[in-house]
Amino acid sequence: MHRNSYSLAALAAAAVPGLVPVRTTPIATPTEDLDVAGIVGEQGRRVMVTSPSSTASGVRLEKDLKVTDALTGTPLHVVIPPVLGFVKLSEGGRAAVTEAPVGRPLMLENLQDSPELARSLGQILARIHTVPRYAAEAAGVESFTAEALLAEHHERILAAKEGGHLPAAVSQRWEGLLEDRELWDVTPQFIHGDLSEESLFCSEDSVSALRDWSSSRVADAATDLAWLISTLDPERFDELYAAYREELPTAVHPRLMERAQALGEFAVAEWLIHGLETGDEAIVSDARGMIADLDADLAQLARDEAERTYDAMGAREEQP
Structure with missing residues (x-):
């Protein structure tokens, strides 16, 4: 009640x-x-x-x-x-x-406007991801293997594709990402699992509180970065990510940022399926709009690549 x-x-x-x-x-x-x-x-x-x-x-x-x-x-x-x-x-x-919680809710605008706050969040994320696995599992969180995580992504994308919700270019891009085995060579770590403006608080230029650990698990560290890489300006995310790497005691996976970007895209499919399962037309419409935007971005990238190829061919022909 x-x-x-x-x-x-x-x-x-x-x-x-x-x-x-x-x-x-x-x-x-x-x-x-x-x-x-x-x-x-x-x-x-x-x-x-x-x-x-x-x-x-x-x-x-x-x-x-x-x-x-x-x-x-x-x-x-x-x-x-x-x-x-x-x-x-x-x-x-x-x-x-x-x-x-000390401070005020941390809004995305706060991160966009403050390099110091972005670095503080990067440091906090690194501390989350270095919580010993045994401590996390002792707290009863679920633990996933790299194979199980990849299978979960495959299942979600397949459901969206078979439902006829994915344009050809988006489907090809996501399937290509999933086939890149090196990209998904993950060493599972403790993660928060559901970072949002509702779970973070800040005071001046530092993260002051973090709550709601109900989605935490041992899984892919890229999950906690996906929301941020999808919404922050590249310059601000780079500052956050630099602080994240400096705080970690070991080197990050060489393609962690690339995987976070992929998970940010896959989240759209998850949002769509959630809307379909709950019958929420507003969510379905929102997800379809985001998929259409991604399809348009991919089309523009293809046009840009074609123009660069054409210009390069012309430059070669003009050479004596």
């Missing part, structure tokens, strides 16, 4: 001894079946309460809390709001109260 901000404030008071709520503030959440609110208590104390509204969201919240607990012993603890308490819900499950 969904709860309003007053009910959430009451849950926070029950979970945290001594907390006297004064007012509430809205906090965006990545999923519709989690009720989240910021609570401001006496003396200005700020906490965040999260309550699941379905069994599925309760399972995700429990996973989030378990991973959060495992990460408190890693360098990431400085950006993970600590858990303060729990309260059982009448319908089953429990709500959780944490310290409120």
